[in-house]
Amino acid sequence: MAEHRLSVDDLIWPIFIREGGGEPQAIGSMPGVVRVGLDGLAKHVAEAARLGIPAIALFPATPPEQKDAEGTEALNERNLICRAARLLKDHYPQIALVGDVALDPYTNHGHDGVLRDGYVANDESVAILTRQAVNQAAAGIDILAPSDMMDGRIGAIRKILDDNAFINTKILAYSAKYASGFYGPFRDAVGSSASLKGADKKSYQMDPANGDEALHEVALDIQEGADIVMIKPGLPYLDIVRRVKEAFRVPTFAYQVSGEYAMLKSAARNGFLDEKTCVLETLLSFKRAGCDAILSYYALEAAQWLRS
Numbered sequence: 001m002a003e004h005r006l007s008v009d010d011l012i013w014p015i016f017i018r019e020g021g022g023e024p025q026a027i028g029s030m031p032g033v034v035r036v037g038l039d040g041l042a043k044h045v046a047e048a049a050r051l052g053i054p055a056i057a058l059f060p061a062t063p064p065e066q067k068d069a070e071g072t073e074a075l076n077e078r079n080l081i082c083r084a085a086r087l088l089k090d091h092y093p094q095i096a097l098v099g100d101v102a103l104d105p106y107t108n109h110g111h112d113g114v115l116r117d118g119y120v121a122n123d124e125s126v127a128i129l130t131r132q133a134v135n136q137a138a139a140g141i142d143i144l145a146p147s148d149m150m151d152g153r154i155g156a157i158r159k160i161l162d163d164n165a166f167i168n169t170k171i172l173a174y175s176a177k178y179a180s181g182f183y184g185p186f187r188d189a190v191g192s193s194a195s196l197k198g199a200d201k202k203s204y205q206m207d208p209a210n211g212d213e214a215l216h217e218v219a220l221d222i223q224e225g226a227d228i229v230m231i232k233p234g235l236p237y238l239d240i241v242r243r244v245k246e247a248f249r250v251p252t253f254a255y256q257v258s259g260e261y262a263m264l265k266s267a268a269r270n271g272f273l274d275e276k277t278c279v280l281e282t283l284l285s286f287k288r289a290g291c292d293a294i295l296s297y298y299a300l301e302a303a304q305w306l307r308s
């Protein structure tokens with residue numbers, strides 16, 4: 001009688017990458033999640049490949065000395081993401097790679113674009129983001145995921161991909177991305193919280209009070225050439241997932257973000273919740289709301305539970 005079912009096919013696993021080797025580094029606010037060195041990356045992904053996780057999203061923890069005000073390192077064709085993409089494509093050609101298009105892991109102020117007079121400058125940022133997108137596509141990223149929330153970036157990225165003959169690269173648009181407190185642990189993981197120094201992203205991310213606006217954002221991104229749209233965070237915004245899915249009937253993903261992971265993990269570690277039951281229940285709720293796939297730091301554990 002079950003109307004909905006969660007399967008390993010629904011899961012996308014976000015991972016954090018850093019330079020070098022050695023033991024994976026723990027992230028204090030995300031117990032159980034690590035920053036893995038490039039040298040250990042193939043091994044880190046082996047279990048996900050064995051379980052049949054179809055896609056992985058890559059996020060770099062860029063060394064602070066490589067960050068600058070313009071996020072120049074994002075355009076380096078040998079940056080962490082590009083090297084990670086080539087390495088993973090060699091080892092696991094069956095796994096689709098999702099690359100985050102935004103400057104925050106590369107800027108010394110932690111914003112997703114470049115700052116002019118204290119504000120993120122939309123059009124100048126879009127021009128840089130399109131070059132970042134091509135750089136990632138050339139390294140083998142299959143799905144570009146602009147998470148920056150600049151206006152017009154989906155159309156601009158689609159055009160530059162076409163101009164450079166990347167006709168099979170897909171665009172997963174973070175269309176309805178809210179200015180959320182639930183990104184806190186992620187910002188620790190990539191080191192952007194230290195750079196932001198308490199600043200917020202409210203001038204370009206969405207107001208949690210708004211629902212209709214999400215539909216406008218999604219409509220624009222589809223018009224501009226997005227293959228997939230995304231809502232983020234996940235659980236507090238499942239109403240938006242449902243509205244988007246009903247209105248547009250396009251592939252719709254959601255991101256169970258770092259703070260959602262941290263809540264579940266810390267409650268589980270304290271013995272307050274049964275982890276497997278609660279995590280699988282949240283992931284199934286995403287499906288019931290209308291999601292076609294879910295980005296989750298629990299992807300690997302969930303895949304293990306689903307396979308066992």
Ligand code: PBG
Pocket residue numbers: 100101102103104112147148182183184185186187201256257258259
């Ligand atoms: C940045 C980006 C963020 C996340 C994904 N890409 C954080 C932010 O906007 O500050 C958050 C993901 C998470 O919290 O798990 N472009």
